[in-house]
Amino acid sequence: MNDEKQLHWLVRPSTIRKLWIGFSVVLTLVVLAQTVIYVKGYFGFDGWFGFGAVYGFVSCLVMVLIAKLLGLFLKRPQDYYDEPEQIKTSAPSHDKVKENSNGV
Amino acid sequence: MGFEFLSPAFILLIAAVLICLVKGHARTAIILIAPMITLLAIWQIPDGVQSTVNFLSYNIEPVEGSPLRRLFATIFTIMVFVGGLFSFRIARWYELAAAFTYAAGAIGVCFAGDLITMFVYWELMAIFSTIVVWCGGTPSSRAAGIRYAIMHFLGGVILKVGIVGVVLGTGSIQIQPMLATDFSTWMILIGILINAAAPPVSAWLADAYPEATPTGSVFLSAFTTKTAVLALILLFPGESVLIGIGLFMVMYGIIFALLENDVRRILSYSVVNQVGFMVVAVGIGTEMALNGAAAHAFAHIIYKALLFMSAGVVIYRTGKNKCMELGGLFHTMPLTCVCGIIGALAISSFPLTSGFTTKSMISQAAIDGNLVWVYMALTAASAGVFLHAGIKFPWFVFFQKDSGLRPKDAPWNMGLAMIMFASMCILLGVFPEILYALLPYPVDYQPYSIGKVLFYLQLLLFSGLAFFVLLPLMKRTMTISLDTDWLWRRAGFSLVKLIERALSSLSEVVTQQRNRLQELLQRMAVRYLGQPHTADSQERSVFARSWRVGTTVLWIAGLLSAYVLLYYL
Numbered sequence: 001m002n003d004e005k006q007l008h009w010l011v012r013p014s015t016i017r018k019l020w021i022g023f024s025v026v027l028t029l030v031v032l033a034q035t036v037i038y039v040k041g042y043f044g045f046d047g048w049f050g051f052g053a054v055y056g057f058v059s060c061l062v063m064v065l066i067a068k069l070l071g072l073f074l075k076r077p078q079d080y081y082d083e084p085e086q087i088k089t090s091a092p093s094h095d096k097v098k099e100n101s102n103g104v
Numbered sequence: 105m106g107f108e109f110l111s112p113a114f115i116l117l118i119a120a121v122l123i124c125l126v127k128g129h130a131r132t133a134i135i136l137i138a139p140m141i142t143l144l145a146i147w148q149i150p151d152g153v154q155s156t157v158n159f160l161s162y163n164i165e166p167v168e169g170s171p172l173r174r175l176f177a178t179i180f181t182i183m184v185f186v187g188g189l190f191s192f193r194i195a196r197w198y199e200l201a202a203a204f205t206y207a208a209g210a211i212g213v214c215f216a217g218d219l220i221t222m223f224v225y226w227e228l229m230a231i232f233s234t235i236v237v238w239c240g241g242t243p244s245s246r247a248a249g250i251r252y253a254i255m256h257f258l259g260g261v262i263l264k265v266g267i268v269g270v271v272l273g274t275g276s277i278q279i280q281p282m283l284a285t286d287f288s289t290w291m292i293l294i295g296i297l298i299n300a301a302a303p304p305v306s307a308w309l310a311d312a313y314p315e316a317t318p319t320g321s322v323f324l325s326a327f328t329t330k331t332a333v334l335a336l337i338l339l340f341p342g343e344s345v346l347i348g349i350g351l352f353m354v355m356y357g358i359i360f361a362l363l364e365n366d367v368r369r370i371l372s373y374s375v376v377n378q379v380g381f382m383v384v385a386v387g388i389g390t391e392m393a394l395n396g397a398a399a400h401a402f403a404h405i406i407y408k409a410l411l412f413m414s415a416g417v418v419i420y421r422t423g424k425n426k427c428m429e430l431g432g433l434f435h436t437m438p439l440t441c442v443c444g445i446i447g448a449l450a451i452s453s454f455p456l457t458s459g460f461t462t463k464s465m466i467s468q469a470a471i472d473g474n475l476v477w478v479y480m481a482l483t484a485a486s487a488g489v490f491l492h493a494g495i496k497f498p499w500f501v502f503f504q505k506d507s508g509l510r511p512k513d514a515p516w517n518m519g520l521a522m523i524m525f526a527s528m529c530i531l532l533g534v535f536p537e538i539l540y541a542l543l544p545y546p547v548d549y550q551p552y553s554i555g556k557v558l559f560y561l562q563l564l565l566f567s568g569l570a571f572f573v574l575l576p577l578m579k580r581t582m583t584i585s586l587d588t589d590w591l592w593r594r595a596g597f598s599l600v601k602l603i604e605r606a607l608s609s610l611s612e613v614v615t616q617q618r619n620r621l622q623e624l625l626q627r628m629a630v631r632y633l634g635q636p637h638t639a640d641s642q643e644r645s646v647f648a649r650s651w652r653v654g655t656t657v658l659w660i661a662g663l664l665s666a667y668v669l670l671y672y673l
Contacts, residue, residue, distance in 0.1 A: 008435060052562030056564065064491070065577075066359060070585075075585055075586075
């Protein structure tokens with residue numbers, strides 16, 4: 001309990017738990033509100049019950065996964081472009097860079 | 105008022121010179137007062153072409169007013185004022201002078217009545233924004249500045265080629281709506297799109313802006329891309345290829361921002377993303393869409409500068425700019441944190457912020473045009489913006505784990521600048537009519553209906569849920585992401601090295617053979633003609649002597665000048 005007291009109130013585990021509960025309630029309410037509030041669908045399907053919620057969640061999921069996938073190919077160590085003079089070989093090879101960054 | 109010939113840009117140009125000349129409070133006064141005078145001047149300019157100057161048989165129109173031009177000039181000037189307030193205590197005088205000249209270029213473009221004037225101011229922006237990047241002062245900012253300059257001067261050349269082509273083809277240098285139908289118009293479009301950070305060269309933006317100083321990147325975030333948006337609205341409204349380009353930019357910005365670790369680079373990618381929305385709107389090209397593009401540019405400059413300011417304060421106070429090294433800063437930087445969150449909510453187009461009242465106009469334009477896929481992509485992108493900028497930026501900087509850093513909050517002037525922009529974000533969100541009244545076309549649009557607010561709340565709150573659910577997938581790594589600039593920073597570099605090596609070994613062989621040949625010829629000459637005379641031998645008389653090259657060149661120059669002089673006499 002003492003540990004908990006020392007933390008800022010916002011980062012105490014109990015607060016974070018309450019935040020999660022509060023957030024879940026808000027999320028539920030926002031979806032349920034559609035039973036009383038009419039959401040105008042411009043193309044038919046976008047007026048479906050909870051469409052915004054599902055679409056928001058799914059598109060974020062897809063984007064994060066695409067980013068993750070691209071990251072496999074595109075991510076490089078931070079010093080990738082540093083001191084290119086060190087690279088003596090003709091073809092830029094990833095392994096070479098790794099060696100350099102480990103060597104430093 | 106005498107602005108028939110002189111664009112309001114000159115006020116900022118004079119201010120930039122004065123910033124170099126004076127010090128202390130006088131400089132501060134200039135930094136704060138010059139934008140106010142400029143704003144006053146901007147609103148004195150009536151609609152239409154104010155004057156024509158004949159230059160090289162072209163009718164130059166240095167100042168042309170219209171609601172759209174005034175709108176962009178207004179927000180640029182507000183940006184100069186608040187940016188100046190933000191930076192005057194820590195920025196070097198040369199950075200401020202460069203930033204003011206850069207802004208003057210942007211305002212000059214706003215009022216340029218013809219393509220030639222536009223081009224001149226366009227290049228002014230390119231030069232002085234490069235200097236702002238260089239003011240970062242590190243080796244990497246020097247290198248990034250050179251890459252930035254090459255990209256923008258290349259863009260300038262392409263634009264110039266297009267302008268020359270159009271002038272030759274039509275005989276007119278007027279700025280008027282056109283479509284990319286032939287070579288010259290395509291060149292103009294490409295030249296402008298390079299400044300808008302369109303694919304395939306979007307990388308320049310995230311490469312250069314984060315290398316500037318914390319204050320420099322605030323200025324950089326505002327002018328170049330938004331001037332390009334204005335140029336697109338003026339020259340290419342309804343050019344449908346822009347819809348595709350814009351959508352690509354929107355998605356590119358999100359994906360790369362998700363991969364990024366550097367705070368200001370995240371914000372840079374989201375500049376590309378937001379400009380993408382505007383480019384789409386210009387591509388749709390209806391009155392609603394163009395209104396939306398202009399309004400969104402206006403709102404975007406405010407909240408993006410606000411985000412760069414809050415990132416700038418963090419970097420200024422902690423000296424760190426990586427998500428992995430930051431966190432937990434809300435403890436001691438409450439003001440910066442709150443302002444950053446307001447900026448983040450605005451960029452995510454949360455209801456009651458400026459992003460909602462402006463970005464939704466673009467979505468509405470897509471609906472009116474019955475463009476289902478464009479609308480769905482923009483809506484998904486709105487969710488993605490909340491993901492990559494709206495939550496990611498404040499979360500990783502101010503919350504996540506406690507980094508143990510306890511820096512002081514923003515100095516008073518930086519705090520005041522952030523408060524001003526944060527209030528504007530909310531003001532334009534609650535009273536959008538203020539901005540709607542300034543738009544180029546009459547606005548018949550209700551941003552707030554209870555159903556729409558509910559839809560956006562669902563969309564955004566559930567993307568928030570997605571963020572926290574997927575948090576393990578978004579662990580930051582100390583990495584950068586490859587972009588198309590790999591082609592010239594790595595592949596091109598290696599290719600040049602390869603060619604250089606091949607050429608140097610070739611030249612070795614050639615030198616060897618040439619030396620052998622020379623020796624052979626000399627031996628033959630000596631055998632058949634005898635020893636050559638030595639140079640400068642004293643036995644010869646004055647005119648038979650050999651002279652030094654320098655003396656000879658001087659004589660030739662003198663004789664030629666005398667000849668020219670005599671010719672005109």
